[in-house]
Structures are given as structure tokens and as C-alpha cells.
Amino acid sequence: MTSMPTPEPSAGPPIDRVAIVGTGLIGTSIAMAAARAGCTVRGWDIDPGVATRAAARSALTACPTSEEAVADADVVIVCTPIGAVASSVVSALRTAPGAVVADAASIKEHVVAEIRSAANPLDLRRYVPSHPLGGSERSGPEHASASVVDGIVWAVTPTEAVDPEAVERLERWIGRIGAQPARLSPERHDRLVAFASHLPQVASTSLMGLAAAEEAGEPEILLLAAGGFRDLTRLAASNPSLWSEILLANRDQVATAIDLFVSRLVSIRDEVLEGRGGDVERTFDEAKRARLTLAT
Amino acid sequence: MTSMPTPEPSAGPPIDRVAIVGTGLIGTSIAMAAARAGCTVRGWDIDPGVATRAAARSALTACPTSEEAVADADVVIVCTPIGAVASSVVSALRTAPGAVVADAASIKEHVVAEIRSAANPLDLRRYVPSHPLGGSERSGPEHASASVVDGIVWAVTPTEAVDPEAVERLERWIGRIGAQPARLSPERHDRLVAFASHLPQVASTSLMGLAAAEEAGEPEILLLAAGGFRDLTRLAASNPSLWSEILLANRDQVATAIDLFVSRLVSIRDEVLEGRGGDVERTFDEAKRARLTLAT
Incomplete structure (x- = not known):
């Protein structure tokens, strides 16, 4: 083929500063894949020992508070257990007013409903529900690896409340760190x-x-x-x-x-x-x- | 330890000549493990193409008839599909009057009952029902390997009709080719x-x-x-x-x-x-x- 490559569609500035909330197996694996793709990564975990072990294993900088981790981020990925996802997303939306905030919860409808009822409606335009289909029966940053992200399907499940530009920015970044974004509804x-x-x-x-x-x-x-x-x-x-x-x-x-x-x-x-x-x-x-x- | 090694208990002559009836994945894998342990191996399959492919992959000599494959054997291992096990065992007992005859069928009670009703009662002393717990979702000699046998449990399920010496000879040979014999009743x-x-x-x-x-x-x-x-x-x-x-x-x-x-x-x-x-x-x-x- 001799034709010119199609120019990348414009969907806001690229994502370079990443914050991970919850640095267990999947959070640390995403941090490693993001660092490999040239992003700077900050992280926080409710258990400071887990964050320290995640930092020792990856290029992630462990922060003493979640606010500090997310403050300057272009994207925040919430990787906590399901019960803590909604409050973490709502808090990240508030603390980082420029960031796209996504999560890694393995169910979506329930989590999206919780966040909808708790967040500022304007902030909801920047919350992109998602679910990277990686992981294993193991847990903890010790078992993390960028390869956990390589080639996996990363479901992106926006509602009509979400800004399409935020969805596209997240999807481009997902592709950049090695996974395949796949869009579908939360119910589906x-x-x-x-x-x-x-x-x-x-x-x-x-x-x-x-x-x-x-x-x-x-x-x-x-x-x-x-x-x-x-x-x-x-x-x-x-x-x-x-x-x-x-x-x-x-x-x-x-x-x-x-x-x-x-x-x-x-x-x-x-x-x-x-x-x-x-x-x-x-x-x-x-x-x-x-x-x-x-x-x- | 400076004590002398315990002498091997005497249980008849060692098994050196092996016949495999049914040279699919498990039959050919057993042939490869036996050849590795220094046995000579002959084989037969109802599909001559399968036997030829098994021979190409292993040290097994493909024979044109099952009688020729088993005639001089010390042990015959019947590795056909379940429906053909009983007739193959009965025929091997008749053709090879000095051989221990075992099978690889993955169920035992039904197969043992079929063989009991069809074989000469004296011959039954040399039939040792068994089941090597190896294999895979694949089939055919192409996927065979001596490693299919390495370390696997090989169930040995004799009834009271079997000569204990035949059981012990078979179990010693199973250990020699790399598997672990485990004795239990057919029902269990x-x-x-x-x-x-x-x-x-x-x-x-x-x-x-x-x-x-x-x-x-x-x-x-x-x-x-x-x-x-x-x-x-x-x-x-x-x-x-x-x-x-x-x-x-x-x-x-x-x-x-x-x-x-x-x-x-x-x-x-x-x-x-x-x-x-x-x-x-x-x-x-x-x-x-x-x-x-x-x-x-």
C-alpha cells in the first residue's frame, strides 16, 4: 500500500500521568504496563505495605495519601476491591478535576449505579467504567507483571452520561499500554x-x-x-x-x-x-x- | 548409610519385550517410555496408518497383525478404545501364553467383568487390569511422548483371580518406565x-x-x-x-x-x-x- 496512514483522530491530549488506586495484582500490573509505555505512575493503597511492595516491584511511586497520588493525573485507574470502588472513584473525580477516572471492577451495572448516585453529575462526564479482563487466581503486587495486561480484552462500558472524548482518550491509552479496548454496555x-x-x-x-x-x-x-x-x-x-x-x-x-x-x-x-x-x-x-x- | 541395599524381591523374570495393542496417544507414549527404559517394543493398531505413524515417532516396530505383535512378549498393554479392550485382552492371553496382559482402559469394573466372562479361567491369572492416568485432550501418536508417562499414577486393580506374581512383575515394570503404580480395587x-x-x-x-x-x-x-x-x-x-x-x-x-x-x-x-x-x-x-x- 502506498497511501498515507490515516491520521490518529483527535481526542484530547494524550495520557502521560497515571494514578493507580489499589496496588494489588491488577493495579501493579497496569502500573508496569503504563511505565513500559512511557507514562509516569503514582500509586496508593489502603495498606501502605502493599503500596511499598508495589513500588519495589515497578516504576510506580508510592504516595502517602490517595489525594497526593491522583492530584496531577491525566488518568486514574481504581483497582480496589468492589466494595471500595464507588467511594474511590467519587473521591478521585473530586480531587483530580482534569482526569479521566476509570475503574477495574469486574462487574459494572451495580458499581455504575452506586457512583451515579454519589458523584456530582458534571464529574460523571469524566468517569469511564471499565474492566480489564486480566488477573489470575493469585493476588498481591508480588505476582504482578506487565504481561498480565498484554493482549487482554479491556472492556469499556460507558453510559450516555460520559463525555465521548473521555472514552476515546481512555481507549487510546488502553491500546498504547498493550491491551485491547472493547466497548459494550454495563448490562451486557x-x-x-x-x-x-x-x-x-x-x-x-x-x-x-x-x-x-x-x-x-x-x-x-x-x-x-x-x-x-x-x-x-x-x-x-x-x-x-x-x-x-x-x-x-x-x-x-x-x-x-x-x-x-x-x-x-x-x-x-x-x-x-x-x-x-x-x-x-x-x-x-x-x-x-x-x-x-x-x-x- | 553404609548398609547394603535391600535386594529386589523376586517376582519372576524382568519384562524386556513389550507389545502395545492400539498405538494412539497413550499406547505410543508407553512404547516410548518402555524403549527409553531399554525394552524392545512391538505394536499393532487396527488402523495400519496409525501404527506406521507410531513407528515413525518411536522405537516401536509396527506389526501387520496383533498376533505377531504379542506372540513373544513378556507384557502386552492393550490401549484400544474401551469397546475393543475385552476382545483384545482375551486374544492376547491366548496368543501369548507366557505374557502378563494389562490394559489402559479408564474404567475397570465393566471391562474386568467382560473379560472374566470371555477368557479361559487359567488365563485370567495373567490378566492385570490397569489404568495409566496420563493422556490429554489430544489424540493420536503424533502427540505421544515419553513424558506423558513420567511421574503419572498408574492404577493397578487386580481381582483375587490374578496371580500376585503377575501383579508384582507389572508394577515393577511400571516403576521402571517412569510411572508410579498404585493398587486399588476395580470398584474403588x-x-x-x-x-x-x-x-x-x-x-x-x-x-x-x-x-x-x-x-x-x-x-x-x-x-x-x-x-x-x-x-x-x-x-x-x-x-x-x-x-x-x-x-x-x-x-x-x-x-x-x-x-x-x-x-x-x-x-x-x-x-x-x-x-x-x-x-x-x-x-x-x-x-x-x-x-x-x-x-x-
Whole structure:
């Protein structure tokens, strides 16, 4: 191609000064990816020890107060547990009147509603709800890495209250630090993560809990647990209080997803008990074809 | 320590000549591990192309008939799909009157009963039912490797009809090629694998099938599928006809395991819907503690 490259659409000044509120695994990983992309990064955590460990591991400067961390920022990313997201966002909007404020909460509708009811309506134009789909069953800045952000989908879920320029600035910056922005509504986001994230977590925890309960009388059960069992139960090592918060905040969608999952399990059980091998094979074949369209 | 090493207990001559019937992923992997340990290995597959590909990948000599493959063997390992195990074992017992004959079927009670009703009672003294807990969602000799056998648990499930010397010879050889023999009854084996292997497979397939069905109306669902979803659905790419056979052959144990899994899921759903965060956290904490006792 010999044509000129399309000029970047103008959407306000670039984002160079980043503030991270909550410097656990995802916050510190975002800090590392941002520093790699040439941003300066300040951070704050409610636990000063966590902020110090995050700073030791990354180019992030730990600040003694959240106000100091966010004051001069172009963007603030709130990465606290769900229960603290709304108050942190509202406070950042107030303290940093020029900043785009985004969050990393893994559910959106509930968090957006909380923030809407607490923030100044004008400030809401700068709040862009978002959710980077990275992370792991581990937690804490010790396990952070810029690679946690590399190539991940970063959902951006603005409502009509948000300034489109703020959304575009955030999306450009997300792309610059190595992730892929994907725009969808908060409601749609919450329904999709119920299937793609919350249900897998519930399934993993249930399977591990069941095997552990059966093991009480059968100490060899985990001896026979090969790679498949390990894959399916890896998520069960995730943080219980974080997950309790997430599931309760998305309760209706999670309950629907569990119900649909249970129907499928019961249907396979019936096919197996009734010896309907052809039906079992068809069920497995459908799932196999779907799985092969996903990367490993 | 300066004491002399304990002499190896005598349990018949060592196993040096190995025959593999069914040279797919697990058969060829066993052949590779055996060759590495200094055994000579002959193999046969109902599909001559599969046997040729297995030979190209390993030190196994492909034979034109199963009789030729097993005739002079010290041990025969039958690694066919479940439906062909009984006839292959009975035929190997007849063709190789000096050999220990074992199988790799992933369920035992049903297979042992079939073989008992078809084999000469004297020959049954040399049939040692077994199940190497290796393998993967892939199939075919192309994906075989001696490392598939390294360190895996290889269940050995003799009945009282089996000569203890044959069991000990097989177990010593299993250790020599790199796996860990673990002895238990066929019934106990089948109950444990229902929880540790068959249920994880059913859960993985159900989750993938559900996400694919939901995706029909929501093309973004798989976009939001992060690492956890991928881990949980990896097994869904497994061979549908092999799995249909396995589940039907272990139907009662599989149905029981699914029922118990469903009860746990429904209980978490209720805790979530009723906003009982403390209960959800306790459920997750129990599973987390159990998972941390397992290797990743």
C-alpha cells in the first residue's frame, strides 16, 4: 500500500500521568504496563505495605495519601476491591478535576449505579467504567507483571452520561499500554462475564469442594487427579472475599448462568444413565467444535 | 548409610519385550517410555496408518497383525478404545501364553467383568487390569511422548483371580518406565475416577456447550473469556466417541458424581441470590484450602 496512514483522530491530549488506586495484582500490573509505555505512575493503597511492595516491584511511586497520588493525573485507574470502588472513584473525580477516572471492577451495572448516585453529575462526564479482563487466581503486587495486561480484552462500558472524548482518550491509552479496548454496555458486560468468568469460578470452586469432601473418606481420590482435574480446579485457589463480593454484586446474572449450567449437567446425566451414547456423543461433539475455535 | 541395599524381591523374570495393542496417544507414549527404559517394543493398531505413524515417532516396530505383535512378549498393554479392550485382552492371553496382559482402559469394573466372562479361567491369572492416568485432550501418536508417562499414577486393580506374581512383575515394570503404580480395587477405582476425571470432563463440556449456545445471540461472549474460562474448557476438546463410551461404561458412578456436583452448585446459587456473603466466602475458603494442598 502506498497511501498515507490515516491520521490518529483527535481526542484530547494524550495520557502521560497515571494514578493507580489499589496496588494489588491488577493495579501493579497496569502500573508496569503504563511505565513500559512511557507514562509516569503514582500509586496508593489502603495498606501502605502493599503500596511499598508495589513500588519495589515497578516504576510506580508510592504516595502517602490517595489525594497526593491522583492530584496531577491525566488518568486514574481504581483497582480496589468492589466494595471500595464507588467511594474511590467519587473521591478521585473530586480531587483530580482534569482526569479521566476509570475503574477495574469486574462487574459494572451495580458499581455504575452506586457512583451515579454519589458523584456530582458534571464529574460523571469524566468517569469511564471499565474492566480489564486480566488477573489470575493469585493476588498481591508480588505476582504482578506487565504481561498480565498484554493482549487482554479491556472492556469499556460507558453510559450516555460520559463525555465521548473521555472514552476515546481512555481507549487510546488502553491500546498504547498493550491491551485491547472493547466497548459494550454495563448490562451486557455483566451478563457476558456471568457466563465467561463468574460461572467458571463457581464451577471450579464447587468441583474442588466436592472432591475435598469425598476425599475425607477416600484419601486416594486426589492421587487419581490428573491434569484435567488440576486445570478445572486452578481457579478454586482464588480469593474468597473478593469472589463473594463479585458474585453478590452480579447475583441475578450469576444465578441464571448457574441454572442453565445445571440444566446441561442434568441433561448429560440423563443421557448417560439411559445409555443414550449417540446423544452424549453429539453433546460432546458440539462442545468440542466450539472449543476448537478458541485459542488454548 | 553404609548398609547394603535391600535386594529386589523376586517376582519372576524382568519384562524386556513389550507389545502395545492400539498405538494412539497413550499406547505410543508407553512404547516410548518402555524403549527409553531399554525394552524392545512391538505394536499393532487396527488402523495400519496409525501404527506406521507410531513407528515413525518411536522405537516401536509396527506389526501387520496383533498376533505377531504379542506372540513373544513378556507384557502386552492393550490401549484400544474401551469397546475393543475385552476382545483384545482375551486374544492376547491366548496368543501369548507366557505374557502378563494389562490394559489402559479408564474404567475397570465393566471391562474386568467382560473379560472374566470371555477368557479361559487359567488365563485370567495373567490378566492385570490397569489404568495409566496420563493422556490429554489430544489424540493420536503424533502427540505421544515419553513424558506423558513420567511421574503419572498408574492404577493397578487386580481381582483375587490374578496371580500376585503377575501383579508384582507389572508394577515393577511400571516403576521402571517412569510411572508410579498404585493398587486399588476395580470398584474403588471407578468411584474415584468418576470424581477426579469423568466429572471434570462433563463439567468442561457443559460449560463450553453453554457458552457456545449463549454466544449464538451474543458474539462478544468469547471475547470476554479470559484464562480461567480457557482452563476450564480445555478438556471440552477431547474425543467425543471415546468419552461417550467411558461415561456409559461407568454410568452409575458418573450419575452420582454429577448429582453431588449439581447440589453444590445449587447451594452456591442460593447463597448468592439470598445475599449470604459470609456463606459464599466460607464455601470458597474451604475449596481454596483444599486446592492449595494440590500441586498446580
